[in-house]
Amino acid sequence: MATIKDVAKLAGVAVSTASYALNNSTRISAATKQRVEEAARTLNYKKNGIASDLKRTKTNTIALILSDLSGPYYSELIKGVQDVTMANGYDLIACSSIGGPQSTAVKFLREKRVDGAIILAHNISDQITIESAQEDFPLIVLDRDISNKYVYHVEVDNEHGGYLATEYLIEKGLRNIAYIGGPQDSNDNKKRLKGYMEALKNHNLTAYSNLNSIGNFTREGGYKATKLLIARGELPEGIFYGNDEMAIGGLQAFRDHQIKVPEEISVIGFDDIQLSEYVSPPLTTIKQPKYEAGALAVDLIFQLIEGKQINQKYTLSTELVVRESVRK
Amino acid sequence: MATIKDVAKLAGVAVSTASYALNNSTRISAATKQRVEEAARTLNYKKNGIASDLKRTKTNTIALILSDLSGPYYSELIKGVQDVTMANGYDLIACSSIGGPQSTAVKFLREKRVDGAIILAHNISDQITIESAQEDFPLIVLDRDISNKYVYHVEVDNEHGGYLATEYLIEKGLRNIAYIGGPQDSNDNKKRLKGYMEALKNHNLTAYSNLNSIGNFTREGGYKATKLLIARGELPEGIFYGNDEMAIGGLQAFRDHQIKVPEEISVIGFDDIQLSEYVSPPLTTIKQPKYEAGALAVDLIFQLIEGKQINQKYTLSTELVVRESVRK
């Protein structure tokens, strides 16, 4: 592997000159620049980015921490992150937090290999997040509340979204409404549940039964939870699933049992993932402003890098998307 | 930012001792280790991974180069990559090649920031790939043929897949079969087209018309190409779309024109993406062994890292998945 030293030697210049030439400094004469470039080419020289980063104590890259690179996740959100990162001339890498403390994500968080990070991974513990946060290491979390001086927070108004979903079902005349929730430790889940409870309360209704944390936010979980509900023998009139994945699993369970949606039971989800438009019946759901959330998150990172003062927390609003899975 | 020097000083030991202690070397006494860890904690010390990598001239991470982090891409393939990478104790990062030569992907490829890379991004040019390939920098490409000593190749048998798709339509009694293709420069597209031509030839049929490179592998492209076909006024009996995304766009176009699939026209795709199962009608398609391809690609990287000799090219086979979009 040729280094800059080799290039300098071959070109007959000092290392510093070679460095300047390769980095397009104006102080180098055209002739020298050419000689250096020529030498680099013949040696097939590749700059060692790591050495460069070390020297400059800056990587020019942002990490996006995802719980699983193979998805499913919010592609719109990533697009937002990607667009704004690029617009600022920074690099973006995505890494997964599978494997917990041994994961790539934690390594990148802990070892200052990037200039900032956005966390969208429920399986990164609050503790690790807080430990990693530093004055010069901007950290934005998207899926939880953390109170720490150096951790900033962009959230979607999950509580209001949960309220909207539930209220829509109530508006349609449904009275007996269940909530099938995600993981107990999920902040999103808690907020959505809270919105649900609030809406019921405002309409003098009571919660259907305790399925708050049974669905695990997965399609499989939604399927099983719904099966359980069906097995109990007393279906509610409507179900608010904590996310679309679970709702889609639920739809599958109803299909298995020839229970018609929305004729016999109404279903509403949360997220508005891409699939929701394509399932049968198309899923009525609560849409999150995902692109905006991603874009805002990176934008905040850059503001922090520039030393600006920003709020600790930003909240974006949700919106009802009416399709076919709720009785009209 | 505290460095290992600060930790050593506070703990009253030499830097090397601190380093050994922090890296769990057995040669350090328990007492010392504890003192060092204590010091690290109070100083909130974070190892600088970049310095460490530089010293060790090894990053312990593999890059997966994608054309766009926000997808759509093959989640199964990524899972394969992810699983095998983790199993080998390596880290995995994903980066996008959006932005061409300025992209993060190219930077990582060029600047030896990772120990190896898997390329699944049509917008990375062959030239860049070849330039980046080195004896000590394993590079696996998944979506193209490149002949270079240091570039290895895992491919799916696209040609045979194209053949299978076309033959299935022929088997069902269809004679007039169109191919709606992806980008002209896509190797996958070329191969699928070739399989299509081959099947037609073997059955003494002729190609329908020239739509080979009109669809761009996007849903939008498939939609537009299909609209064009409909506008021409003489529909074929069956269409083989170069990928599922385009086929789904096509389905949409037929729906817009109240043309029934598969009663009036048969549609077959390629890839077997997740959505294909959920569209209406569910899409008959050619399934790629995506997980295996991803897993194999990383496995090859590790073999190369270990200095083993491997083949230049590996080909995996495809399979027909029968659903509802082809007349039976």
Added chain:
DNA sequence: GTGAAAGCGCTAACAG
């Protein structure tokens, strides 16, 4: 316009 040299933070060979 070019060169010498310091040093980013860490690891690991070597000496003790």
Added chain:
DNA sequence: CTGTTAGCGCTTTCAC
């Protein structure tokens, strides 16, 4: 078991 030290490859200050 612990310390001294060289150096990974690069950028950048300072001197010429």
